[in-house]
Amino acid sequence: MKKYTVTPSPHLRSGASTTRIMFHVILATVPAMAASAVFFGWRALMLIGFCAVSAMVWERLCNLLMKRPDSTNDLSSLVTGILLAFNLPATLPLWCAAIGTFVAIVITKQLFGGIGQNFANPAIVGRIVLMLSFTGRMTDWMIPNGVDAVSSATPLVTGDVSYFDLFIGRCGGCLGETSAAALLLGGIYLVAVKVITPHAPLAFIGTVYALSAITGRDPIYQILSGGLMLGAIFMATDYVTTPSTKMGRAIFGMGCGMITCVIRFWCSAPEGVSYSILLMNIVTPYIDMLCRKRAVGGIYRREKKEAQK
Amino acid sequence: MRLNGIKLPHRKNTENCETETMPCPEKVVISMSQHIGAPAEPKVKAGDTVKVGTLIGDADTRMTCPVHSSVSGRVSRIGEMLLPNGKVCKTVEIEADGRQDLDEGIAPPVINDKQSLAAAVRASGCCGMGGAGFPTHVKLDYDENKTHIDTLIINAAECEPYITSDYRELMENSDRVIGGMKLISRVLDIRRVCIGIEENKPRAIKLFREKLADEKGFEVMKLRSSYPQGAEKVIAYNVTGHIIEEGRLPSDYGLIVMNSSTVGFVYDYSVKGIPFVERRVTVDGDAVGKPCNLRVPVGTQITDILRYTQTDIENMKRLIAGGPMMGISLYDPSLPVLKTNNAFLAFKSELPPQVQTNCIRCGRCIEACPLGLMPCEFERAYDRADRTALNRLKINLCMNCGSCSYVCPAKRPLAEKNQLAKGFALSPE
Numbered sequence: 001m002k003k004y005t006v007t008p009s010p011h012l013r014s015g016a017s018t019t020r021i022m023f024h025v026i027l028a029t030v031p032a033m034a035a036s037a038v039f040f041g042w043r044a045l046m047l048i049g050f051c052a053v054s055a056m057v058w059e060r061l062c063n064l065l066m067k068r069p070d071s072t073n074d075l076s077s078l079v080t081g082i083l084l085a086f087n088l089p090a091t092l093p094l095w096c097a098a099i100g101t102f103v104a105i106v107i108t109k110q111l112f113g114g115i116g117q118n119f120a121n122p123a124i125v126g127r128i129v130l131m132l133s134f135t136g137r138m139t140d141w142m143i144p145n146g147v148d149a150v151s152s153a154t155p156l157v158t159g160d161v162s163y164f165d166l167f168i169g170r171c172g173g174c175l176g177e178t179s180a181a182a183l184l185l186g187g188i189y190l191v192a193v194k195v196i197t198p199h200a201p202l203a204f205i206g207t208v209y210a211l212s213a214i215t216g217r218d219p220i221y222q223i224l225s226g227g228l229m230l231g232a233i234f235m236a237t238d239y240v241t242t243p244s245t246k247m248g249r250a251i252f253g254m255g256c257g258m259i260t261c262v263i264r265f266w267c268s269a270p271e272g273v274s275y276s277i278l279l280m281n282i283v284t285p286y287i288d289m290l291c292r293k294r295a296v297g298g299i300y301r302r303e304k305k306e307a308q309k
Numbered sequence: 310m311r312l313n314g315i316k317l318p319h320r321k322n323t324e325n326c327e328t329e330t331m332p333c334p335e336k337v338v339i340s341m342s343q344h345i346g347a348p349a350e351p352k353v354k355a356g357d358t359v360k361v362g363t364l365i366g367d368a369d370t371r372m373t374c375p376v377h378s379s380v381s382g383r384v385s386r387i388g389e390m391l392l393p394n395g396k397v398c399k400t401v402e403i404e405a406d407g408r409q410d411l412d413e414g415i416a417p418p419v420i421n422d423k424q425s426l427a428a429a430v431r432a433s434g435c436c437g438m439g440g441a442g443f444p445t446h447v448k449l450d451y452d453e454n455k456t457h458i459d460t461l462i463i464n465a466a467e468c469e470p471y472i473t474s475d476y477r478e479l480m481e482n483s484d485r486v487i488g489g490m491k492l493i494s495r496v497l498d499i500r501r502v503c504i505g506i507e508e509n510k511p512r513a514i515k516l517f518r519e520k521l522a523d524e525k526g527f528e529v530m531k532l533r534s535s536y537p538q539g540a541e542k543v544i545a546y547n548v549t550g551h552i553i554e555e556g557r558l559p560s561d562y563g564l565i566v567m568n569s570s571t572v573g574f575v576y577d578y579s580v581k582g583i584p585f586v587e588r589r590v591t592v593d594g595d596a597v598g599k600p601c602n603l604r605v606p607v608g609t610q611i612t613d614i615l616r617y618t619q620t621d622i623e624n625m626k627r628l629i630a631g632g633p634m635m636g637i638s639l640y641d642p643s644l645p646v647l648k649t650n651n652a653f654l655a656f657k658s659e660l661p662p663q664v665q666t667n668c669i670r671c672g673r674c675i676e677a678c679p680l681g682l683m684p685c686e687f688e689r690a691y692d693r694a695d696r697t698a699l700n701r702l703k704i705n706l707c708m709n710c711g712s713c714s715y716v717c718p719a720k721r722p723l724a725e726k727n728q729l730a731k732g733f734a735l736s737p738e
Binding site for chain 1: 312552635675680706725
């Protein structure tokens with residue numbers, strides 16, 4: 001008898017795929033890449049390229065070592081590499097960057113089971129490890145458009161950069177985080193193609209704005225400087241390490257905003273975006289538990305007991 | 310609150326195909342299990358002569374509809390068949406003589422109250438024609454001391470891609486459908502009758518608005534084109550705002566939801582008395598040479614339909630009974646047409662290969678589920694065999710609409726896992 005393909009329903013699938021989502025994210029990082037090239041020069045682009053390639057190499061090596069199927073084609077490691085590069089100063093030596101991508105891909109992601117299984121954002125962990133290990137090199141900000149390797153401080157510390165320079169990104173900082181305009185453009189693109197929902201970024205940025213205003217600091221300066229835009233748009237919206245409901249994402253964003261402000265205002269560290277996201281990554285399962293959706297027409301145990309009374 | 314829904318391609322290629330009547334097949338195989346509920350027992354034996362409408366199967370159980378012969382001819386044997394759901398049931402095979410004589414006993418029923426309506430509907434062998442196939446008489450058999458039905462919802466959403474059989478009923482037999490609406494609302498004393506039609510069928514909406522313009526208590530509701538708009542709970546909520554809670558029936562809220570073709574059939578039966586022996590099916594798909602709507606006797610073998618519609622049976626790879634979202638893949642094209650089949654889709658093409666990755670927790674399945682369930686959590690709970698979690702997440706409410714699998718970018722088999730998980734959660738520990 002002739003054989004037919006018998007599969008469970010549905011017999012129709014949408015065109016969405018993990019690879020396509022990651023491709024959209026990569027497209028959304030292009031404006032920020034361009035801005036980094038403009039302000040920090042060719043070295044920035046080279047660092048981004050190096051991080052992207054080394055992340056994919058680590059991923060492939062892990063696949064081979066762990067005898068897992070090739071997962072480089074889902075492009076998620078490429079995204080991690082680019083985002084990690086965005087968190088590095090343009091002057092960072094390549095071997096440091098390689099350590100960063102190793103921590104991100106091998107330790108944070110693959111050792112926990114690969115895509116979808118990691119509890120913390122790989123790029124954030126990579127950055128934090130580099131920051132703690134090579135504090136000097138990691139804060140060796142270059143003055144944009146100036147002579148190579150002239151050290152300066154981040155505008156979060158100096159506090160003397162104009163709003164316009166902060167907005168377009170003409171200030172010291174990590175290579176991908178300075179240009180709020182380019183990052184916003186990417187964020188709007190991601191919302192438009194429905195890759196992310198705006199809940200977490202809006203809650204994050206809104207909370208920082210509100211807390212800065214309440215504590216008498218300049219709110220616009222706070223939201224435009226440091227890694228806030230990068231963190232809110234690209235890191236706090238990572239699917240794997242943030243809650244999966246809209247409500248949960250809003251709570252996640254608010255939590256990130258609060259921790260960021262506490263670190264920025266009252267701790268010795270100048271910047272708190274990465275720590276805040278890492279800390280909120282850890283509580284994500286609890287937020288998810290808290291925001292579990294109620295089924296339409298579902299009767300839950302407590303209500304049943306009340307009904308029996 | 311708006312229930313979630315997803316956007317699907319419509320692909321209503323056959324919407325303008327007037328229903329053709331297929332020539333009587335030489336042989337029909339009538340399954341004794343036509344719909345959900347208990348199967349019927351054959352009431353004839355090999356060698357008996359039957360006519361169109363002769364009772365050939367019945368049972369005393371509540372969830373059973375009688376089965377009638379769809380052709381005139383001779384019973385060749387009582388056989389068995391493997392249903393697509395894996396169960397085996399008895400069949401009555403009849404060799405048709407081609408004359409299609411009506412049974413002498415056929416006479417219009419007397420319908421004057423709820424009991425006689427339910428009895429007549431049961432005698433007609435009618436079950437829901439939208440796909441799920443809930444026996445219609447059970448819907449009408451509510452306890453009138455406990456509940457009063459105030460709204461009759463006619464489900465003409467037809468939200469699945471490809472299928473146009475209900476749409477053709479609306480366009481060709483609008484008077485029949487309206488007659489059925491009037492009959493049921495009059496007998497059951499229902500004040501509000503609402504026919505819900507998806508906005509992708511503007512001509513049907515216009516036609517019914519015109520025809521029902523002067524009728525008091527009758528309304529046409531334009532529904533958003535969002536899948537699964539035609540699911541009973543979804544359409545009931547969108548029309549009346551009532552959320553049907555788990556374990557309860559629409560009649561507990563004063564609602565009856567009936568498919569438009571079913572209502573049309575009930576009216577036809579009340580006038581002519583011919584039981585459920587034929588139905589309209591949409592035949593479509595890229596292997597079908599002549600996509601169309603066909604009126605076929607129940608029990609016609611699908612091969613006959615495929616041949617009549619010039620289907621490339623040689624190169625056909627997939628055959629689906631029903632729509633692409635909830636339909637069942639058939640393993641054998643010689644299976645017979647059931648009362649619940651509203652479409653047959655034959656494809657030469659396979660589904661493009663689906664690259665599966667781990668769940669990336671994007672939450673799309675949560676945003677898609679019309680009942681606000683969390684399919685990704687079901688999958689995790691099922692994989693760790695956690696009955697408690699599955700029950701807490703309300704796996705029992707999943708209606709297998711397939712939206713979660715459709716939207717999943719990681720191509721997880723969510724709908725499939727949901728069904729497995731449901732069986733697991735309900736199984737004894």
